[in-house]
Amino acid sequence: MRLLILGGTEFVGRAVVESALGRGWEVTVFHRGRHEAPAGVTTLLGDRTAPDGLAALADGEWDVVVDTWSAAPSVVRDAARLLAGRVGRYVYVSSCSVYAWPPALGHDETSPVVEGSPDAGEVPYPQAKRGGELAALDAFGDERALLVRAGLIIGPWENIGRLPWWLRRIARGGAVLAPGPRDTPLQYIDVRDLAEWVVQAAERGLSGPYNVVSEPGHTTMGDLLEACGRATGSSAELRWTPPETILAAGIEPWTDLPIWIPRAEQPELHSAIHGVNVDKALAAGLSCRPVASTVTDTWGWLESLGGIPPQRGDRPVVGLAAELEAKVLGG
Incomplete structure (x- = not known):
């Protein structure tokens, strides 16, 4: 074609x-x-x-x-x-x-x-x-x-900075503010799985709207951050912290702590990003790789760039300031 x-x-x-x-x-x-x-x-x-x-x-x-x-x-x-x-x-x-x-x-x-x-x-x-x-x-x-x-798109070539920020932070080591609960469900799409679905859907002549993201609960915040630790070989200590402590410190979900949204405290936002029905796309052939594959391949790509990811000029830089992280962790 x-x-x-x-x-x-x-x-x-x-x-x-x-x-x-x-x-x-x-x-x-x-x-x-x-x-x-x-x-x-x-x-x-x-x-x-x-x-x-x-x-x-x-x-x-x-x-x-x-x-x-x-x-x-x-x-x-x-x-x-x-x-x-x-x-x-x-x-x-x-x-x-x-x-x-x-x-x-x-x-x-x-x-x-x-x-x-x-x-x-x-x-x-x-x-x-x-x-x-x-x-x-x-x-x-x-x-x-x-x-x-x-939905939320992550993976190699990411120029928004969400997964790259977590990878770089965990690679740096030390105590890491890990936003709880650990089992908070996440829904996202690896950019390569999105691309594969787009190409095969075009080849098949599909039309109309499709939600294209993994199934709800494809992974959890804990699995994602632990995969970052394994991929980077880091000895970082994940300190799981209750959402109320994080929010009370003025830390913003999604921007300061990318990808994370507290399900109980912000249910509407969590539903909007991590609660999308994808039955139609799954029936049309959508397949999503495991989180470990996405994380490992993204880290390999980052290393090929010397650890500095690209950044879209029309999107804000994400990530938590080290000083605020240290303050919340008490160090």
Whole structure:
């Protein structure tokens, strides 16, 4: 198959490229030239946000386009309209953030979503992703648009910093503030499993919305952090600390302590991120590797970079300040 990916040089886009190349697909990567494209692809350069930025896409035909854009929906709209007559299927990598707040525990693809517009400029993330979905639907219709509502994404090439922060912190050793309870359930998707599902779903001609993340309780906070210890070979001591102690210290779940959300204290947020129904994607072939594989491979990738992960400029830096951690631990 012939794949056009809009982006394709970082995180999710790169994983999709690698998956498609592994299947022997012909891959064209359209990007701004800020990062080197993977080997084995055809490269087209352009900036989607600039006047005439899509000029390199004026010609050409592809079986499928994959778009991971997460800002102004009008950018998705312009690309989708330009390609509608020359591409078979539009795969838009959206987010479970499109569900109206607060989403119920076990929310699925039929749950209410936020309002959005394909013509919108810069809007909050949930509305941006919903607007991107509507842009794909407007140009390609219900039968040719696949909406991939991803959950928390981690794994090699991560440029948000969540799993890399935990790996680097535990590798540093010493007493580590481990947010309890240890058995807090986690739900996420390894970027490579997401990419594999996207590629095979496109190949099968699937359409419509799919929640794509592991089953709820795929792992726990304890299993994740202990896997970090094994992967790094660290002698760090995980000090499991009650959520009330952490919250009383002014520490923010998700940002200061990435991935973690206290289930009892913040049930709505925990349900939104770690309580998504994925029956539809599982029935359509979704398979998720064990947490140890994700953690070990991410650490190997980090080591190949000298331990310094990339960081998206449009996302905040995550992680707990060492001074605050030490204060809570009493040292």
